[in-house]
Each structure stands twice: as structure tokens, then as C-alpha cells.
Amino acid sequence: MMKSKEIYALLAAAGVATACGPKTLVPPRLDLAPLNQVGLTTFTIENAKGDLNELATEYFLAEMLDAQPGISVIELGAVDRLLEDLGGARLNRDVLNSIGAEHDVPVIFAGHMKVSDVTPHASLSGFPSVGATVSVRLTVRMLSPESGGTLWSSSIQAKERVGELGLSGSQVVFAAQDPNEAYGDLVEYLVVQVTRDLRPTYR
Numbered sequence: 001m002m003k004s005k006e007i008y009a010l011l012a013a014a015g016v017a018t019a020c021g022p023k024t025l026v027p028p029r030l031d032l033a034p035l036n037q038v039g040l041t042t043f044t045i046e047n048a049k050g051d052l053n054e055l056a057t058e059y060f061l062a063e064m065l066d067a068q069p070g071i072s073v074i075e076l077g078a079v080d081r082l083l084e085d086l087g088g089a090r091l092n093r094d095v096l097n098s099i100g101a102e103h104d105v106p107v108i109f110a111g112h113m114k115v116s117d118v119t120p121h122a123s124l125s126g127f128p129s130v131g132a133t134v135s136v137r138l139t140v141r142m143l144s145p146e147s148g149g150t151l152w153s154s155s156i157q158a159k160e161r162v163g164e165l166g167l168s169g170s171q172v173v174f175a176a177q178d179p180n181e182a183y184g185d186l187v188e189y190l191v192v193q194v195t196r197d198l199r200p201t202y203r
Contacts, residue, residue, distance in 0.1 A: 029197040030152050035106050037072035041079050043111035050174030053113050059191040067198040074103050093148025100145025107151060111140040118172050135159040138190040156193040160186045
């Protein structure tokens with residue numbers, strides 16, 4: 001009869017063998033390949049000014065193309081400009097339908113960043129601009145021009161200390177000479193997490 005120690009050893013070995021066994025590549029939860037091309041608006045930002053949202057849009061575009069090579073992404077520009085051109089107040093069904101028809105995109109990605117809990121770490125007279133800890137939530141939605149509804153959504157929040165961040169009145173200003181160095185890590189983390197559904201995984 002096998003002793004308890006021998007049984008535990010066999011079970012442990014079996015577990016290791018299973019963990020090291022071949023894994024299956026599972027397609028992404030959000031597969032854009034059948035769509036051929038998609039639209040992407042420049043992300044909007046709340047409680048802040050500057051280029052944080054533009055940097056996040058660039059990161060999102062790069063992650064999307066890296067995760068699913070072969071798709072074509074039509075950059076649609078700022079939401080405010082699109083609404084002004086189409087005489088709309090928000091991205092409702094009529095506005096989305098017009099954008100989709102004009103640019104021949106079956107879906108449109110729109111992102112929004114909300115900045116909160118700003119804690120400055122240094123202050124200069126007139127315009128403080130050394131750094132701060134900020135909390136940023138990034139939400140990205142895939143919208144249907146046909147129905148005006150949301151087909152997919154992902155959201156992530158992170159809090160991190162960033163450099164070269166200013167305060168103008170009650171608003172935060174992201175306007176670093178080198179945005180990648182000043183707050184690139186924060187943006188990269190947010191975008192990588194929010195695009196997880198776009199990547200295949202091994203199971």
C-alpha cells in the first residue's frame with residue numbers, strides 16, 4: 001500500500017504535469033476581424049485639460065492594432081468637432097449613424113477619462129507644475145451606428161503619481177514637454193487593462 005507521502009508526491013507531480021501541458025489559444029472576447037475597419041474618436045476628458053486624453057487615444061490605437069493586426073482604424077478626431085459638424089449635442093443614434101455612413105465604419109470606439117483625487121506634491125507661485133498624485137478612470141465603449149447602442153464596454157481606474165502636472169484654477173492641466181515620461185506609465189497601464197478583451201489568451 002502506498003504511503004501518504006508517496007500519494008501526495010504523485011498528486012503534486014500530476015499537478016505540475018497538467019500545468020506544464022499544452023494550452024489552447026482562445027480567441028479574444030471582442031474579435032474585430034469580421035468588421036475589417038472600425039472608427040475611433042479622440043478620447044474625451046473630465047476635470048482636466050491638456051494632452052492626457054490624446055496620449056491615451058494614441059496608446060489605445062497602438063494596442064488595438066497590435067492585438068488584432070489586419071484591421072483598419074479610421075481616426076475620426078475629437079467628439080466636440082464631430083458633434084459641431086453634425087449639429088448634435090451628444091453621440092446619439094442620429095449622430096452615430098451619420099458618422100458611420102460617412103466613414104463606412106460599422107462600429108465606433110469612444111473613450112472618456114475622468115480625473116479625480118488630485119494631491120499636489122509641490123507648489124510654485126502662480127502656476128504650480130511639479131507633480132501630483134491623481135486618480136484616473138478610463139472607460140471605452142464600442143458603439144453601434146445602426147442602433148446607437150453600446151455593444152461593448154470596458155473600464156479601469158488607477159491612482160498614480162505623475163510629473164509635470166499643473167493646476168489652473170480648479171482644473172488639472174496635463175501639458176508636459178514629454179508626456180510619455182511624465183505620465184506615460186499611468187496611461188499605458190490604463191490602456192493595457194481596458195483592452196484585455198481584444199487579445200487572445202492561452203488556457
